[in-house]
Structures are given as C-alpha cells and as structure tokens.
Amino acid sequence: MIPNAYLIFEDESFLDSTVAKMNALRKSGQFCDVRLQVCGHELMAHRAVLACCSPYLFEIFNSDIEPHGVSHVTFEDLDPEAVEILLNYAYTAQLKADKELVKEVYSAAKRFKMERVKQICGDYLLSKMDSQNAISFRNFASSMGDVRVLAKVDAFIQDHLLEVSEQEDFLKLPRLKLEVMLEDNLTLPSNGKLYSKVLNWVQRSLWENGDHLERLMEEVQTLYYSPDHKLVDGGLVIDGHSEVFGGEEDHLQFVQKKPVRESTQRQMSCSSSGSLSPSNQAANDPKQTARREWKYIASEKTTNNTYLCLAVLDGVLCVIFLHGRNSPQTSPSSTPCLMKSLSFEAPPEELEEHPLSPMHYARSGLGTAALNGRLIAAGGYNREECLRTVECYDPKEDSWTFIAPMRTPRARFQMAVLMGQLYVIGGSNGHSDELSCGESYDPHADEWTQIPELRTNRCNAGVCSLNNKLYVVGGSDPCGQKGLKNCDAFDPVNKTWSNCASLNIRRHQAAVCELDGFMYVIGGAESWNCLNTVERYNPENNTWTLIAPMNVARRGAAVAVHAGKLFVVGGFDGSHALRCVEVYDPARNEWRMLGSMTSSRSNAGVAMLGETIYAVGGFDGNEFLNSMEMYNPETDEWNDCAQALSALSE
Structure with missing residues (x-):
C-alpha cells in the first residue's frame, strides 16, 4: 500500500456517452438556453457548447446583456440543414454532410468562424474538382474569400485550361475580344507578359477613359502593339474617332482612340444575368475600383496568332480572346466570305491526299x-x-x-x-x-x-x-x-x-x-x-x-x-x-x-x-x-x- 496514493480511474465510455446524451438533450430542447432562428427554422442548443466551438457565437454570448436568459440569434442567409450539421459537429465532433450541402456547410462555418470545418469542407471540394466544375468552385472560393482554396483552384485551371474552356460554366463567362495589330517586325510577348499588358490596358480604359467593362465587351476591341511594347487603342478612319497617318512607305500607323465620353456616362446594365455587376458598382470611383481583384489566372496559345485567357477584371471572372494580326483585316467576329478557298496548281497525286x-x-x-x-x-x-x-x-x-x-x-x-x-x-x-x-x-x-x-x-x-x-x-x-x-x-x-x-x-x-x-x-x-x-x-x-x-x-x-x-x-x-x-x-x-x-x-x-x-x-x-x-x-x-x-x- 503506497501512502497518500491517488485512485486513478479512466472511463473510456464516459465522453462518448455524455456527448450523445447532450446531443439528445439538444434535440429534445431540454436545458437549452439559446435559440438559433435560421430562415424561419428554430434550432435549440446550449450556449456553453456553442461558445466553445464558435468564436463568433462566443462573442455574441459574451456581449449578451441578459446572460442568464435565453439568447436568440437570427440568421437569414444560412441554410438550416447546414447549421444543423454544424450543431451536430459541435456536440459529437463528427462532420457528416451530403455532397450537395458541403458549400452551404462551408458558408455557415465561415460565419461561425469555425476554421477547422472550413478547411475540411474546402479540402473536400478540392478533391471533387475537375474540368467541369472548376469555374463553379472558383466562383465559390472567391465569394468566400478563401485565398488557400482559390490558389489551388487557379493552379488546377492553369494546368487544364483547354479542358476547362470546353465546359458550360466557362462558355457562359463574360468575354472580352481583342484584335491586336502588329508591325511586320514585331511579335507578341509570351502569355504572362502579354496579359499583364492587357490588364493594364483594361484598367486605363476604365479609369482614364471612363469606359465600363460591359461596353468594352459589346464588340471586338482593336488595339495596336507599339514599337515601344505598349498596348494602345487603335482603329481605322471609318470609326470616326481615330486618326490614321500615311508614311513614305505607305503603311498604317495607329494612334490612341479618343474616348467617346457621352456614350460612357450612362450606367450600363448587364445583359447576361448580371455577372458584371461588380464593375457597375464601382465604375465611377477609381479608388473603389482599385480595391477590386485584378488577376491573370491562365492562358494558352491556341494557334500561331490566337490566345485564350482566363482573368479577373475589376472583380469579374472573364474570358479574354486575343488575335494578333499583321494588318487590319476582317474582324474575327464577322461572317466569313462564302467563296471557296483559293487553290494552287499541283500534280494530281498530291491533290488526291488533301x-x-x-x-x-x-x-x-x-x-x-x-x-x-x-x-x-x-x-x-x-x-x-x-x-x-x-x-x-x-x-x-x-x-x-x-x-x-x-x-x-x-x-x-x-x-x-x-x-x-x-x-x-x-x-x-x-x-x-x-x-x-x-x-x-x-x-x-x-x-x-x-x-x-x-x-x-x-x-x-x-x-x-x-x-x-x-x-x-x-x-x-x-x-x-x-x-x-x-x-x-x-x-x-x-x-x-x-x-x-x-x-x-x-x-x-x-x-x-x-x-x-x-x-x-x-x-x-x-x-x-x-x-x-x-x-x-x-x-x-x-x-x-x-x-x-x-x-x-x-x-x-x-x-x-x-x-x-x-x-x-x-x-x-x-x-x-x-x-x-x-x-x-x-x-x-x-x-x-x-x-x-x-x-x-x-x-x-x-x-x-x-x-x-x-x-x-x-x-x-x-x-x-x-x-x-x-x-x-x-x-x-x-x-x-x-x-x-x-x-x-x-
């Protein structure tokens, strides 16, 4: 017999049993002292349990002027099923959500500041990502402000841009079409450098010229890649707003287009389900616009003179198509000539294989x-x-x-x-x-x-x-x-x-x-x-x-x-x-x-x-x-x- 010895007993079933009983009490409404009103649904719980799991609710309960009464917390923008899943997690440490509800659980966890649940949900979504849902996942991660998930989604898109570009979500994105005229001795820079110049040009158009992003997307924008490696507005005399100068060698030189102020003063409405609304809200406030996201995500050179890019312009996820041309030929959006392609003389045995x-x-x-x-x-x-x-x-x-x-x-x-x-x-x-x-x-x-x-x-x-x-x-x-x-x-x-x-x-x-x-x-x-x-x-x-x-x-x-x-x-x-x-x-x-x-x-x-x-x-x-x-x-x-x-x- 050891003097002054302690009696030590560890009940391995106690914790599970207690947790299960507390969750049963919650579901039956016994001893509950907080009511969560979620979109018309009432969920009962115990303040102490929720305060331990949610820093957000802890702050609310800690500032409650009647700490001994029943607290009422209202949420009008969360999914009741998602909140119920989080309550179960708070009592049992088990997170179980149907795959269709994972985004809603993530959103609720973000509100409750339950970082561990956010991470688990984010990792689950990333594990289910493929070329078909990558755009949807990126939009969600962006709306949640999750930099970690967003970076991984963007990395996936960079590796699979062509596959992603064939999917429905991608094809519904707003599109900016650019036609870039080149001097004969110039070539476009590599993808990354090229699109940093494109983003700079869009920013100048919005901030200096007073344009709206919606207006830029209404038609093909003609640009000129200058000898000093800058992208500037370009156009022909027929548009009524540009000047063209002929040199001794009778070639065309494009100069910066004069902005049409009267057409850009009106507030443009988005014609494709409102996806450009962030630009609408900040178009006349350069400081507010500057705070919105501008990001080059990924690009591919699809042919010798055609580029495809996914980028965030003024907070809007957009597709950019860019054609490099050595002379101002027909716009890429115009209907092609109906005549058959010109052929050339060749021996019969060669023509047979075309x-x-x-x-x-x-x-x-x-x-x-x-x-x-x-x-x-x-x-x-x-x-x-x-x-x-x-x-x-x-x-x-x-x-x-x-x-x-x-x-x-x-x-x-x-x-x-x-x-x-x-x-x-x-x-x-x-x-x-x-x-x-x-x-x-x-x-x-x-x-x-x-x-x-x-x-x-x-x-x-x-x-x-x-x-x-x-x-x-x-x-x-x-x-x-x-x-x-x-x-x-x-x-x-x-x-x-x-x-x-x-x-x-x-x-x-x-x-x-x-x-x-x-x-x-x-x-x-x-x-x-x-x-x-x-x-x-x-x-x-x-x-x-x-x-x-x-x-x-x-x-x-x-x-x-x-x-x-x-x-x-x-x-x-x-x-x-x-x-x-x-x-x-x-x-x-x-x-x-x-x-x-x-x-x-x-x-x-x-x-x-x-x-x-x-x-x-x-x-x-x-x-x-x-x-x-x-x-x-x-x-x-x-x-x-x-x-x-x-x-x-x-």
Missing part, C-alpha cells in the same frame, strides 16, 4: 442532320462565341456553303428532320441560362420560323423525330449539374407540346435517335458521372425500357442509323475525348466495338449521307474542330481525305 473540306467555323456542341442529300451543321461554340450560322455540306462537290442563320445563337442542342423541315429546340446561347425557345427551317424558303417554347428551359437535351412528332428528352437542370428525366413531344400540326413518360435514369448530353419505330437514348451523364446505359421508348404504350449497355460510358457522343443498327461515335468518358465507335444490333441486343475515328471528338455531330457516316466538328481535348471525316461501313474504316470521297462515288 483533307475533306473543313467548315468555315470550328463548332462544338452543334446540331447536325441530313437534309436532301446534304449535311447541315448549325450553331455550336467555337471558344470565341456561341454561333447562329448554319453551314451546308455537299458531298458531291466536297464544299461548304452557308444557308440562312438561326434566329438565336445556340449550342449544346440537337437537330432533327420532321416532315421535310429542320427543327432545333433549347440549348444555350453562351450568355444566359438554358434556352426554352425553338425554331424550324424551311429549305424552300431558306428561312427559320419560331415554334412554341418548351415549358422549361433546357440545355444538353436529346432531340429526334418519331411518328411525325418531335421529341425532346432529358437535358440539364437550371443549374446544369443534374440530368433530367423529362420527355416532351411536339405536334407540328397543332403546334402544341405534351408530356411523355419519364426516363428511368436522369440524363444530359445523351445521344438520341429513332430506329424501327422506337426512340433510343444512349449514354449521357446523370450529374458528372458518364453513363453507358441505354433506354428504348415505345410510343405505343408510352414506356421506357433499359436495354444492353454500351461497352464504353460516354456523354456528348453522336449517333447515326445505318442498315438497321445504331452507330455511336466519340464523346467524353469523364477524362478524355474519345475516338472509339461502337454499334448496336437490336436483333441481338448487343454492342460491339468498331474502327476508331482519326480524331478524338466530343460534342461533335454526325449524319448519314447515302451509305456513308460523316462526323464533323467537336472538341478533341485541345482544340475546337472544323474538320470532318467519314466512315465506310463495308471496310470499317474512317478517313478524312477527299480521295476516299472520290472512291465512294465511283
């Missing part, structure tokens, strides 16, 4: 269809803008010509032929949310006519004709993060929409087509996860049935029908644009792989002309494409050369 004629525009997320023996390619994105132009390919001439443009710029849509007319519906115009409007094209009148709108805005939906009706299937929800199960049918005679049975699985960016009186919906994505599942719709009993899945999960694929089979082309598997092709035989209910394309293509278009499948446009993981290639089912080969076209016609 590629199939490319489209005038690179297009991704375009609508394609076969009409009267020709391939129609409409709309789409080309990284600079969302297009409304429509091109027509004649395989006999291997040439593209323009037909009447659509009434609305759109991409991320599909096109179908119904009763001899083209139909397009929904999609995105690159600025606002998804579209609900649709239009039809009459090839005899060469004009587009508006049709009744969908009940809801919809992007990335599948479209096909079946039994003299136009069907619109699936698509993205208003936030663009979940697929839809909706299916709607349009009657072109009565001009009315009606509901059909819903899909079994939510889908957006699915390939859709008709075969033997059935409609097939192939692949797509449920949220961000690519699908290999396939559903078939029977209009006789208004039901959807799951059939054999594809070998490869893919979204943004295209589909063509030939010889009673479905040919699914390209797409995106979640990490890469695909070249692979597979075919479905409904008689056997099975898929098998075919020969791969010459190029990877996601969000491309396909059409069947005669016995040949044509694939056109899309995104290859690095560039938006204007090229095309064709597939010969007899040889199971893809070819992008005009020689193969000649062989097929013989």
